[in-house]
Amino acid sequence: TMAALWRASVLLVLFLTASLLPPQCAQDPAMVHYIYQRFRVLEQGLEKCTEATRAYIQDFQEFSKNISAMLGRCQTYTNEYKSAVNNLALRVERAQREIDYLEYLRESDVCVESEDKTLAEELLQEAEEEKKIRTLLNASCDNMLMGIKSLKIVKRTIDTHGSWMKDANSNSPKVYFLSGSRNNVVWEFANMHAFMEDNTKPAPRKLILTLSWQGTGQVIYKGFLFFHNQGTANEIIKYNLQKRTVVDRMLLPGGVGRALVYQHSPSTYIDLAVDEHGLWAIHSGPGTYGHLVLTKIELDTLGVEHSWDTPCRSQDAEASFLLCGVLYVVYSSGGQGPHRITCVYDPLGTISEEDLPNLFFPRRPRSHSMIHYNPRDKQLYAWNEGNQIIYKLQTKRKVPRE
Numbered sequence: 321t322m323a324a325l326w327r328a329s330v331l332l333v334l335f336l337t338a339s340l341l342p343p344q345c346a347q348d349p350a351m352v353h354y355i356y357q358r359f360r361v362l363e364q365g366l367e368k369c370t371e372a373t374r375a376y377i378q379d380f381q382e383f384s385k386n387i388s389a390m391l392g393r394c395q396t397y398t399n400e401y402k403s404a405v406n407n408l409a410l411r412v413e414r415a416q417r418e419i420d421y422l423e424y425l426r427e428s429d430v431c432v433e434s435e436d437k438t439l440a441e442e443l444l445q446e447a448e449e450e451k452k453i454r455t456l457l458n459a460s461c462d463n464m465l466m467g468i469k470s471l472k473i474v475k476r477t478i479d480t481h482g483s484w485m486k487d488a489n490s491n492s493p494k495v496y497f498l499s500g501s502r503n504n505v506v507w508e509f510a511n512m513h514a515f516m517e518d519n520t521k522p523a524p525r526k527l528i529l530t531l532s533w534q535g536t537g538q539v540i541y542k543g544f545l546f547f548h549n550q551g552t553a554n555e556i557i558k559y560n561l562q563k564r565t566v567v568d569r570m571l572l573p574g575g576v577g578r579a580l581v582y583q584h585s586p587s588t589y590i591d592l593a594v595d596e597h598g599l600w601a602i603h604s605g606p607g608t609y610g611h612l613v614l615t616k617i618e619l620d621t622l623g624v625e626h627s628w629d630t631p632c633r634s635q636d637a638e639a640s641f642l643l644c645g646v647l648y649v650v651y652s653s654g655g656q657g658p659h660r661i662t663c664v665y666d667p668l669g670t671i672s673e674e675d676l677p678n679l680f681f682p683r684r685p686r687s688h689s690m691i692h693y694n695p696r697d698k699q700l701y702a703w704n705e706g707n708q709i710i711y712k713l714q715t716k717r718k719v720p721r722e
Contacts, residue, residue, distance in 0.1 A: 414571050421573045421624055457668060461596035461644040461695075464671050465661075467714040468700075471682040474516055475708040481587060481689045483536045484515075484708050485701050487543065488594040488694050496540055497524070497708075501587035501689075502550055504532040506561065515708075530566065531557055535588030536690040536703065537581075541599060541619070548590040553577030556590065556601070558622060570622035572615065575606040584638035584652060584687040595642040596695045602640055602647070610634050614647055614665065632663035638687035641700060643715070646671060648679070652687050659684060670718050681711065 481501045486494065493511040506527040509515040514522065533547035540546075544567065549555040554577040558568040577589045581603050585591075591602040601615040612632045616625040632640075632649040638659065640649040647665040652658065661679035664672065689703040691711075700711035 417571055418573060424624070457597050457645045462718045463644045463715040464646065464675070464718045465643055465648060465679060465713060466677060466716050467679060468681055469712040469714050472710045472712075473707050474512070474710055477706045477708070479706055481536055482703050483538050483690045483692070484703060485538075485540055485692055486694060486697070487540045488696060489542045490696070496545075498533070498536075498538055501535055502532055504529040506545065508561075527561060527564065529559060530564065531559070533557075535590065536585065537588050537591035537593075537602075539592045539594050539599070539692060541594045546592050546599065548577070548588075548592070554590070556592070556617075556622065568622050570617070570624075572601060572603065573624065574613070574627070576601075576603045576613075578606065579604040579610075579634070581612065581634060582637040582639060583635050585689065588690075591640065591690075593640070593642045593692060594695065595644060595693055597642075597645050600642055604634050612637075612640070612647070612649065612665075614667070626667075628665070628667050630663075630665040632665055639689075639691040639702075641691050641693040643693050643695075643713075644718075650681065650688065650691060656686060659688065 477499070479499045482497070482499045484495065484497045486492070486496070495509040495512055495515040497507040497509065497515065499505070499507075506529065508525040508527055510522050510524075514520045514524065529545075532550040534550040534552075535548055538545060538547040540561070543561065545557075545559040545561050547557055547559070549557045549569070554572040554575075556570045556572060557566055558570075559565070560567050572590065579589070580586065581588055581591050589603065593600045593602060597616070599617045599619050601617055603613050603615065604610065605613050610633050612630045612634055613627060614630055615627045617623070618625050630647060632647065636651045636653060637649050638652050640647060642648070645667060648661045649663040649665075650659055651662050652660075659681040661676075662673070664676060666672070684704045686705045691700055691702045693700055698713060698715075700713065702709040702711060
């Protein structure tokens with residue numbers, strides 16, 4: 321130890337002193353005692369210095385340990401604050417979309433607050449609203465459904481729920497397969513033959529999304545996958561399948577996503593659809609008493625173009641689709657056959673249920689997980705008890721009402 325070393329040094333110095341001093345000094349006991357005492361004092365001072373140095377080292381080690389712990393906590397707090405800021409920014413963005421929509425409603429659907437508003441002004445407003453709807457639904461499509469001609473089972477799988485489709489606005493022969501009501505894996509097949517035959521080459525491409533979908537209401541339109549984001553009540557995602565990135569997202573307003581859209585589709589809260597007029601959403605909302613709400617969505621901005629409260633109820637419904645701007649809702653009793661269309665809604669009012677024959681689907685033992693219309697090949701793509709089905713349709717031109 322340090323003390324032992326200093327004792328040895330003192331003894332060595334005393335020895336040398338005794339050896340080098342003149343004999344008369346070396347033999348002087350008082351001088352030797354004095355020198356010993358001085359070295360003793362020096363030794364004690366060095367011991368105190370050593371103890372102080374050890375104490376300082378220990379304090380510095382404790383200080384360093386505390387600083388390291390505090391830095392670790394600071395890093396944790398920094399990450400938490402960063403995550404909170406990002407979440408806040410997302411919520412602000414969503415709130416801004418809601419505000420924009422409310423402003424749109426305030427500007428487009430002006431409440432009649434004045435009791436002395438003239439009948440002419442009310443009729444003018446109705447005429448402007450009808451003109452707006454006709455402008456919105458201005459695609460050159462005037463067909464109405466007259467019957468389901470035939471059924472073709474394309475493939476059989478073990479999955480009870482899911483969706484499958486082709487791009488509704490592309491000449492591409494690719495077929496997309498989305499298994500389950502909650503998943504993030506899309507299988508892309510080169511064509512219908514590759515989809516039907518499991519061992520056909522090229523093998524399907526596996527696309528893993530960064531988000532998961534909810535329900536079976538997905539659609540692919542102009543190269544983008546649109547789906548209800550799992551874990552949210554009313555968020556719609558626009559996803560680029562080739563780049564595998566989220567391009568945009570929107571919040572459907574009005575309490576959407578709190579109730580099932582169809583009674584016999586227990587996982588679908590928002591059903592998306594595509595027809596000759598573009599992108600739609602079918603959903604249920606508070607205040608509609610179980611009736612379906614039809615919402616037209618602008619493809620590029622994901623803005624709400626217009627919404628209609630329909631007379632079609634969600635009770636006993638299993639699926640729906642749009643054809644030329646007309647909503648056709650499929651019903652079944654207890655989720656079993658027969659499957660028939662008993663409610664039709666046309667925003668333009670050009671057709672009604674009285675204009676249509678009895679529209680039955682070929683008998684299936686269970687309700688459909690999804691039925692989507694493809695405006696390019698004029699067919700219905702359906703999923704029923706693990707069977708991927710194509711229904712061919714019979715249509716005729718609408719007869720304009722007088």
